[in-house]
Amino acid sequence: MDDLTLQLFFDSWELFKDPAVAAILLGGLLGMLGVYVVIKRMVFFSAALSQVAGLGVASSFWVKVVFGASWLTSPYLGAATTCLVAVGYIMTQRGQATANRDSALGLIFLLGSAGTLAVGTRIVQEVQDIESLLFGSAVAVLPEDFNMVVFTVVVLGVLHLWWHRGFVVVSVDADDADVRGLKATLLEWVLLLSLAAGISVSTRVLGALPTFAFSVLPAMGALKIAPNVPRAMSIATLLGATAGFGGYLAAFLYQLPVGASQTIVAAILVVICSGIGLVITKSKKINPSAQPAA
């Protein structure tokens, strides 16, 4: 372990570049998207979706084992299909009591977890992939996976920069969005599908654990210090990217599983943000005139 230094990490940058950059990009993307997850009080949504995406990926491995490789056995297709079904089911709960929606998410989470483990027993030769899927222990990213990450981040990034006002309104006050004729159902569908797309790609590339962590923790931290939602998104993007890279680096330096390391770094960032948030709140109480004039 003494040999594992920052110097060595950057000397070997060519080796670590793709997984580290993928972690930065997906951490940043999920950090931003996670703000919707937190303000819509759907933290369980990303947990459920990352599990059900895992089931999709595992199922695609199983189909490959049984029927042989084809375009139908793409892990992305598997993850996207299971996520689409899950989002469709969640949308049927729109407008219903929160308890119903939570129960639906619980069902999806449990089916995803149990299904992944059950399918995993049928594909013992791919057990390494299943483990990396669940715990994010992958240390390398294939070129095609890296390209998929870049494509997903660009497409979802542009979509969210463009439509963010609509997404924010349906997230904070869906009734008001409906009254103002804001195409609330369409916005909610697109928002959830974009979350599903980000989560399914991240689950395939990074694993379920860091995916869930990136889609919740950076947003939690950012919302404690940001003055409004758009700024929370910028901060969460930064925190997510930092956790992605910092976690990867820490995993290298301290020989930790990558997903666990990224999750721990993200959690530490939440603690730091909570401290900063407390200081900001106290300073405003001590000096209320510090509020900028209108």
Added chain:
Amino acid sequence: MATLIHAQALAVGYGRKSILPPVTFEVGEGEVWGIIGPNGSGKSTLLKSLLGLLRPVAGRLALGEGVKLGYVPQRTGLDLAVPARVVDVVRGGVDRGWSFLNPLYQKQHQPEVERAMKDTHVTALAHQQFSTLSEGQKQRVMIARALAGDPSLLVLDEPTSAMDAGAERVMFELLGELRSTRDLAILLVSHHLPVLGEFATHAIYVDRDKSFIESGDIQTVCACDPCVARYGNVLGGPKHG
């Protein structure tokens, strides 16, 4: 006088089950309508139907041509854990229809945002966090958000539920001011008939338990038997059946 809302034999409820008898009324420009009645009497169900959030069980409900609604939800409508400055909340009220596709839309409507904040006397609070405001201030900000979309009818769900009598009167005075300066019609749900009675021009009294609904001018509605039985003869007018 233009009609903003026309309800014809409108029955409201959930699914196919109506919870109140059918009602017919028209809300005209500049009128102030109060929806009154006991707790759990169907006021919110009627309001949600008028806002288009619930499908009517029967009858017809139509908005006048070009009528824009501004909605002020109950005070629990916004999650206080979501950070937002006053100016962010008000600016968020500008978007309508597909306007979120235009990145410059909010900037183009900045004058409406400023006017809404000025009319509701919250300009000085623009950069304060919404969650730190008093109940009265929060309600004024929510009204500003609704006004930012330049509505012709302002709909408020129990705007004074968390206020004492003094703050309630101030709120109604503000609504009266907005009504005259902006030529607004107002429709609101309220438990507090005495102040509403001074301020409203029309009312709808609902009582789900008695399967009763009455609409019309404020004097007529306040004099109906179930309303008098509940609130007394608030306006001091003649008693109607």
